[in-house]
Amino acid sequence: MSWISTLTPLHWALFSLIPIGIILLYFLKLRREPVEVPSTFLWKKTIEDLHVNSLLQRLRRSILLFLQLLIVALAALAMLRPGLRGETSSQGRLVFLIDTSASMQTTDVDDDANRFERAKRLVSERIEAMSDSETAMLVSFSDRAEVLQSFTSDRNRLRDALSRAEVTNRPTDVLGALKAADGLANPRRTSQAGDVNDVQVADALPADLLLYSDGGFQTVTEFDLGNLAPTYIPIGTDNVTNLAITAFSAERNVEKPEQVQIFATVVNLGTEQASATATLTLDDELLDASSVDLPVGEQAGLSFSIESEEAISLKLALDINDDLAVDNVAYAALTPMRNVSVLVITPGNSPLEIALSTSKAGKICQSEFVPPEYMATESYEQRAESGNDDLIIYDRCSPETMPRTNTFFIGALPSNQVANTDGTTSEAWKWGSEMSSVALIDMDRTHPLMRYLELFSLLIFQGRSVEGPAGSTELLGADIGPMLTIAPRDGYQDLVLGFELISSDADGATQTNTNWYAERSWPVFILNVLRYLAGAAEVSGAPSYTPGDTVRLRVESAISNVDVQRLGDKPTSIPVGPSGVTEIVETDSPGNYRVKSDERIVDMFSINLFNRSESTITAAESIELGYESVEGKVGGVEKRREYWRWLLVGALAILATEWWVFGRRVG
The missing domain is CATH 3.40.50.410 (von Willebrand factor, type A domain)
Incomplete structure (x- = not known):
């Protein structure tokens, strides 16, 4: 038998006063007024009451007192929670x-x-x-x-x-x-094993x-x-039944952007054959449906095609009542176009102006061209310090202090310093060769900046190889060394091109230094720069994250805060950092999430389980x-077998008996 007290010592001390009070009530001498009666019928009872209420008189036998004390005793035992449990191996x-x-x-x-x-x-x-x-x-x-x-x-x-x-x-x-x-x-321990000063904490x-x-x-x-x-x-x-959606995505057709291709994968991760209907909806409006019938361990690929030019939210649901519901629904979205701000500091560069004014670049970019003298103004210092621009392009010029945003240098080097071990400083960026003719020989086609480019036919009259700081990546190689290099800088990225597009001769006359501006790859490269360095993107598939992930987004740097809303829930306001970066941590619930500034959608993302291990529920x-x-x-x-409930039942039964005895005595 073991006991689990439900009261503190102070509470037990107060509880112990209850039986004492009951006994004192039987010693209490009551004040009674004389009553005239026409007979001696109540004399005997009155004498008995006087005997009971006389102080210091020997307590007479009373079944009521016994029952009342027994009720209190049973209540006390019940609050001690007596019980038995089997012997279990426990280390305490x-x-x-x-x-x-x-x-x-x-x-x-x-x-x-x-x-x-x-x-x-x-x-x-x-x-x-x-x-x-x-x-x-x-x-x-x-x-x-x-x-x-x-x-x-x-x-x-x-x-x-x-x-x-x-x-x-x-x-x-x-x-x-x-x-x-x-x-x-x-x-x-506090240190490595074998150390003479090693101490067990x-x-x-x-x-x-x-x-x-x-x-x-x-x-x-x-x-x-x-x-x-x-x-x-x-x-x-x-023995479980579970059909799970393990993949769901939407992408636009490159040739026909209004056409949207939707793909999904459904897997039977249960222990018996299962079938269901997969229903595709757009903002809760039915678009299409497809049936799925899968043996154990098999999977099926689903595809749908719709037309839409706007940012959309899609949902795929399996019409089945299996053992796990969270993987029966998946979400996907197409993000809206994001407009970015680009500051171009140049003495004059018509190929760059043309590339930034094409129809595709104009949809995602707002560019401003200023001369190099602008870097000496207070307005530039405020823009560079606040990071209001998503990208600054320096054409044949360099700032004294690097801005708080991503940069693209054309024929110039960033002016940042690095500390050496001997206490001196040196340039993080430097030219690796003297000015000479350039022949391109290598290119990193896997990097987003070099996507869809063919550059080996370019003519480059003069250029210098670029040596970047630690952690830099060579994107374009030439016979004289790296010609296009990118490197991180305190959360930002700097891209450096080793040759000029437009140069000046000895007399100051403008002349072209390359035929790149006449190639189809030039506007494509500028679009890659806008998408990767400036953070712009055309309407495309929204990224999908796992529940609980921290979602890091970059929006327009001019936005101070955004409203994040899971479709169907209330929006939550989140501040935006000085460089347009915001982090979203409330991502536990699957669904489509929209990021808005005022009423304008600036970004979207989805939260899905997409985890075969979690969906394998055996x-x-x-x-x-x-x-x-x-x-x-x-x-x-x-x-543990507890008996306090039985004790309380017994106390209630005795209380009923006490009422019955008291009723008979009074009657």
């Missing part, structure tokens, strides 16, 4: 790990809404079965771990922590939760590791359990933790 310290990943929403369990609710119930039962000498901590985990309650013997705190645990749409990574438990059970504290999960995570091999004794409680069954019979295999323990932990 328990670590509860409860899985809150997307697969725990599976509804293949009886008597509970889903696997997560089953896990919560089992954890709650083990908390109630704890002895007074046991302490426990509670950790929830999905793709990240959260310590809901550190070690405590207070069951109320553990109950409150368990009530705060919520299932998520995120994938599973148990390693973070294991590390949280390991930090308490296996304290590390704390005694190792063995603990029972109770893992409540369906086992849908990768094998954890490079982890030493140490003093943790693992117990795996599998949640779920091995509960694992065993898991690999550290270097050992842990078999699932079916049946969980033995429940």
Whole structure:
């Protein structure tokens, strides 16, 4: 028999006054007024009342007093919560790990809404079965771990922590939760082993590791359990039905931008054949549908074609009531065009003006041309410091201080300094050769800036090779060295071209230095610069992220804040950084998200599960933790048998008896 007190010592002291008060009531002498009666019928009863209410008189036998004290005694025993439980192996310290990943929403369990609710119930039962000498901590985990309650013997705190645990749409990574438990059970040393000054920071504290999960995570091999004794409680069954959408995207036809191609992949990750209808909707309006019938382990590709020139939000849903609903729906979108601001500082460059004024560039770019003397004005200093421009192009000129934005240098070098180990400074960028003729020999076709380009037929009369700082990337190579190089700079990027487009002769007359401006690749290259360096993009497929990911977007730098709205929810205002970068962290719910400035859509993205591991919902019979295999323990932990409810029932029965006796006595 074990006891779990529900009252504090102060409360017990107050409770002990109740039986004392009951006894004192039987000694209390009541004031009674004389009453004249026409007979002696009440004399005997009156004499008995006077005897009972006389102070310091010997207490006479009273069945009512006995019953009342018995009721109080039973209530006290009930508040001590007597109970019995079977002998369980425990080291006195328990670590509860409860899985809150997307697969725990599976509804293949009886008597509970889903696997997560089953896990919560089992954890709650083990908390109630704890002895007074046991302490426990509670950790929830999905793709990240959260310590809901550190070690405590207070069951109320553990109950409150368990009530705060919520299932998520995120994938599973148990390693973070294991590390949280390991930090308490296996304290590390202060230095390397073998060091004479090595000190153990704390005694190792063995603990029972109770893992409540369906086992849908990768094998954890490079982890030493140490003093943790693992117990795996599998949640779920091995007979499930689940069709999952593992891919869904929308792209415009390059030749005909008004045509939208939509692709999706559906996989049967259950244990029996399943069929469904895949329904495609545009802003909740039905567009198309396709049937899917898949054997176990097979997948099917779906394709749709629609026409739209606007930014759109698409949804694909499987019409099936299987065991996991979160992967039956997928989202995709086409982003709107983003207009960027470009400042061009040049003594005059007609090929650049023409390239920035084409119909495609004009849709995504607002350019302003100024002479090099503009860099000496206060207006330029404010623009460069605030980063209001998405891109600054320096043609044959360089600023004294680099601006807080991305840059493109044509025939010039950035003017930034780097510190050397000897305390001196040197130029981060420098020319690698003297001015000479140039023949292109190599190109990085994988980089977005060099997409769709053919440059080996260019004529370049004069140029110099470019040597960039550490971390720079050569995009275009020539016989004299790198000719186009890009390098990072404090969160920004600098692109340097080693030859001029327009040059001046000895007399100051303008002359062309290359035929690139006459090639079809020139406006294509400028579009690549606008899209990659300035952040502009035509209407295209919106990116898709996993639930819980931090979404980093770059919008127009002139925007101070944006409203982020998941379709169907209320918008949330988020500030925008000085360079137009904003981070969105509230991404737990799948759906299409729109980023607006006032009423204008500036960007879009989607949140989808798209995780085969989470959609493979068959509960694992065993898991690999550290270097050992842990078999699932079916049946969980033995429940504690408590008797306080029966004690309360007995107290109520005795209270009813006391009322009956009192009624008969008065009658």
